[in-house]
Every structure is written in structure tokens, then in C-alpha cells.
Amino acid sequence: MENAAPRSEFMATYDSPHPLYAMAISSAHTHSRTFPNRIALGSFIEQCTNRVDIVSFDPDSLSIQTHPSLSFDHPYPPTKLMFNPNALSSLRNSSDILASSGDYLRLWQVGDSSIEPLSVLNNSKTSEFCAPLTSFDWNEVEPKRIGTSSIDTTCTIWDIEKSVVETQFIAHDKEVYDIAWGEARVFASVSADGSVRIFDLRDKEHSTIIYESPQPDTPLLRLAWNKQDLRYMATILMDSNKVVILDIRSPSVPVAELERHHSSVNAIAWAPRSCRHICSAGDDKQALIWELPMVAGPNGIDPMSMYSAAHEINQLQWSAAQPDWIALAFSNKMQLLKV
Numbered sequence: 001m002e003n004a005a006p007r008s009e010f011m012a013t014y015d016s017p018h019p020l021y022a023m024a025i026s027s028a029h030t031h032s033r034t035f036p037n038r039i040a041l042g043s044f045i046e047q048c049t050n051r052v053d054i055v056s057f058d059p060d061s062l063s064i065q066t067h068p069s070l071s072f073d074h075p076y077p078p079t080k081l082m083f084n085p086n087a088l089s090s091l092r093n094s095s096d097i098l099a100s101s102g103d104y105l106r107l108w109q110v111g112d113s114s115i116e117p118l119s120v121l122n123n124s125k126t127s128e129f130c131a132p133l134t135s136f137d138w139n140e141v142e143p144k145r146i147g148t149s150s151i152d153t154t155c156t157i158w159d160i161e162k163s164v165v166e167t168q169f170i171a172h173d174k175e176v177y178d179i180a181w182g183e184a185r186v187f188a189s190v191s192a193d194g195s196v197r198i199f200d201l202r203d204k205e206h207s208t209i210i211y212e213s214p215q216p217d218t219p220l221l222r223l224a225w226n227k228q229d230l231r232y233m234a235t236i237l238m239d240s241n242k243v244v245i246l247d248i249r250s251p252s253v254p255v256a257e258l259e260r261h262h263s264s265v266n267a268i269a270w271a272p273r274s275c276r277h278i279c280s281a282g283d284d285k286q287a288l289i290w291e292l293p294m295v296a297g298p299n300g301i302d303p304m305s306m307y308s309a310a311h312e313i314n315q316l317q318w319s320a321a322q323p324d325w326i327a328l329a330f331s332n333k334m335q336l337l338k339v
Contacts, residue, residue: 012336014055014064018043020329022052024081025319026096037322038110039064040098041334042078044314050074052081052100054110057336059322064336072115076102079133083110085140085320099160101133105148107160119163123156134177140227141184149176155189157201169199171207174217180225180233190220190235196246210251211244213237224268228275236265236280243268243280245292258290260303266313272320279326279339281313287328289339307337 022042037057043050054070084097096110097118107118124130131152139145144161155176157166174192181187185201194213213220219238226232235244243258243265262284271277281287288303315329328335
């Protein structure tokens, strides 16, 4: 990584009383003059009661402000948090909506000084047991639609305005670990069965496998669809230092493999306004920013810049509202770096 420039300037740090995992940045630019650039942070405590704290970030003063009235208890550690990608949708005109996954899919209304639970979406047929949700994704084109992935091998598509299940897919053989929308009616998922599958809501009988782990049944943990160029997506394998870049036009064979991490990759995020930049972070305590070349060289691809954290990085988010900023979560800290 001789070419990678260390980046440590323009940082702001938030210290949480709890270990952090789930994290979300509001997509609204300045929907609230009082609290612009909201960031939701979920605790990772091995007990039922966990917390979600909402803080705000001022990029001008590089300060992070806490808001005790915007903290709330959450059952179990949230596996994912996400703000409404279209903050002025028909759901609510003035406030943010935050979604969380864990035991169920939950929606919360975030006001300037309070949090109100909106709904708990549960598709379990029995009251005694619910299969935990591993992840979800909120459809940017049709914000009434959220897709969830579960350890029970299903992907469930919710109409959150009506609080009903639109449809459910059972195609994977094992736990589904992540889900990502591409278009209004097209999503993809990754599973412990080692496959990336693409689904179309207009054809519920079929799904397309576009990639399978080179080693049979090596789980795929995360999936990120390039919203600037829907031909490309990225995935990571369990216990692997690689980020696999896929082109859905040429299934099975990756168009690139990013292999400069020294241990397992935990998180990936495409740049919100560039189709060729992606960030990855992992157990080697590093966040690497890559610019994908038109043609990969024979010796692989080097990152364009790197950032070293104090601990293994569990999570990262690339801000859509402030695309110069990336948020990283490690241990009990959230740190913002300018790219």
C-alpha cells in the first residue's frame, strides 16, 4: 500500500457509554435548523435492553452534539439503522423517520426534541418465536417499501405505509445476511449459502444467482449496490480480507477483488455521488478508500487513501447529505473523517 496516503485530518470523535455497531446518517441536508446532520448510533450490549442515541454533527465547527431527549431503549442490539432516504416523503412531512431491525422491523419518528415509536412490523406466525432480522434496506425510489433479511432464509418486502407484507421470498438455503435495493422493484441479497441473488418483484417465481463463494458454503456477509451505476455491486465473505466487486452483466466472475486489508473486512460503502469510489473497513483497524480503475492491473488495485483507527472497525457509513464525510464505528467510538 505504498501509494495510499494516510488520512487523519478533519476528524470529530464521539465517545459512547456503550460499544457501538449499527449506525445511520440522516439523508436530509438541513431539515432541522437546530439539529442538522443527524447520526443514529446503536449499542451492542449482550443483553435485551440496548440503546439508540441520536447525535448531530456540525462540519463547520467539527463538533458533535448530543441530545439526551433523542435517546431511546431498543430491544436487543439493532442489527441495522437507517433514516428515511427521502425525508420529505408522504410518510411524514417535517420529521425524520428512523427504521431499526433486530427482533422486528421498527419505525420511529424523530422530532426536534422527542422520539415517538410509529410501528412494529412482525411477520411471525407464532407469538412465541420470531426469527431475528439480520438487515434491511429502504427503497429510495419508492420509500413506502422496506425489504428485510432474516436468519429464517427469507426476504420480506413491507409496505410500511400500510404496515403490511407486500410479498416474501424464500430462495436461499441458509440465513440471509444482507439485502440491498437496486431499482424500485429489484433487490439483491447475500446468504450463508454463499450466493448473491437478484430478485424482481414482478417475477416472484424466479431469482438469479450472479455470484457464488469460491469455496462452497462460505457465507457472504454484506452487500452494497452501487446506486450511481447499478451494473456494479460489492460483497464481502466471512473471515476474508477481500472486497469482491461484481458486474451483474457478467455473472460468476468478479470484475475486481480488493485485497489490501490484512484481516477480515467488516463493512463496505459506495460513495454516494461517485460510481468509482468505495470504502471498506475491517479487523485490521483500517478504513481504505478505493478508486476503481477502468481496467485492473496485473498486481491488483491499491487504495487511494487509508485511515487507521484505534480498534477493529465494525461499521462505516458514507454520508449522502455530506458526501465529503465518512463515519466509522469501532469499540465505543464513532469517528468522522473527511475524504
